[in-house]
Amino acid sequence: MSRMAASDRRAELLEAAIRVMTRDGVAKATTRAIVNEAGMTLGAFHYCFDSRAQLLERVTETLTERYVAEVRGLFAPHRDIRDSVLDSLHAFWKGFEANPGEHQISYELTQYALRNPGFENIARRQYEIFLAAFASLLELAADNAGIEWTQPVPILARYVHSVIDGLNMTWLVDRNSDHSQAVLHLLADHLLQYARPSAA
Numbered sequence: 001m002s003r004m005a006a007s008d009r010r011a012e013l014l015e016a017a018i019r020v021m022t023r024d025g026v027a028k029a030t031t032r033a034i035v036n037e038a039g040m041t042l043g044a045f046h047y048c049f050d051s052r053a054q055l056l057e058r059v060t061e062t063l064t065e066r067y068v069a070e071v072r073g074l075f076a077p078h079r080d081i082r083d084s085v086l087d088s089l090h091a092f093w094k095g096f097e098a099n100p101g102e103h104q105i106s107y108e109l110t111q112y113a114l115r116n117p118g119f120e121n122i123a124r125r126q127y128e129i130f131l132a133a134f135a136s137l138l139e140l141a142a143d144n145a146g147i148e149w150t151q152p153v154p155i156l157a158r159y160v161h162s163v164i165d166g167l168n169m170t171w172l173v174d175r176n177s178d179h180s181q182a183v184l185h186l187l188a189d190h191l192l193q194y195a196r197p198s199a200a
Contacts, residue, residue: 010048010058012038017059022101026056026108053119060109060126063102068133070095081195084141085188089164093184096168097177104172127161134160147195156194163187 004012016038020029031052035045049055071091096103106126113122134157142148149156163183171180 006048009040009044013040013045013048013055014058014062017055018063018102018105021059021105021108026105026112031055053122056109056113056119057122057125060106060113060122061129063106064126064129067092067095067099067102068129071133071137079145081141081145081147082188082192084145085138085191086185088137088141089160089184089188092164093180096171100172103168107169107172130161131157134158142195142198145195146198148198149194150196151194156191160187160191 013034017029017034020033020037031045035042110123113119135153138153138156167180167183
């Protein structure tokens with residue numbers, strides 16, 4: 001293996017881990033399988049990461065932040081709040097359908113983290129990132145449309161995420177995109193019940 005900076009090795013190991021997990025599942029993404037995929041040694045792995053738990057946490061953050069960044073790049077606020085909400089929901093959905101394998105990893109990582117002591121922070125961090133992203137998009141949509149939410153934004157963000165999370169899992173099973181899109185429209189309509197013109 002040619003010499004490379006530690007940050008480059010770390011990034012390559014992360015991408016190798018994602019490839020192994022997408023192909024074989026989280027349970028089979030052992031340290032040895034990951035370094036073999038990356039063409040590195042176990043020594044290189046332990047130089048870059050303190051433990052497999054740290055690697056899994058970074059994989060979770062990488063996938064979640066990558067998804068959120070894509071959505072932010074697609075989101076275009078409108079003066080009409082319904083259009084803004086639908087745009088943000090469709091942006092999330094477009095990213096999901098484009099990379100179903102990576103999102104399946106996210107669900108596997110969540111279950112793995114909850115079942116294995118010492119890994120709990122992986123699942124917690126994953127959902128913190130998603131909830132913060134939904135809250136940010138709800139606030140951005142409200143600011144651009146001149147409305148305010150009548151329920152606390154963190155509660156609405158949790159509600160939206162809960163619906164999207166369940167919708168994602170259902171789609172992974174049945175791949176029914178038409179019904180999924182219909183649910184997104186229902187979700188947008190329901191959210192509008194908690195919007196009113198801004199007092200400002």
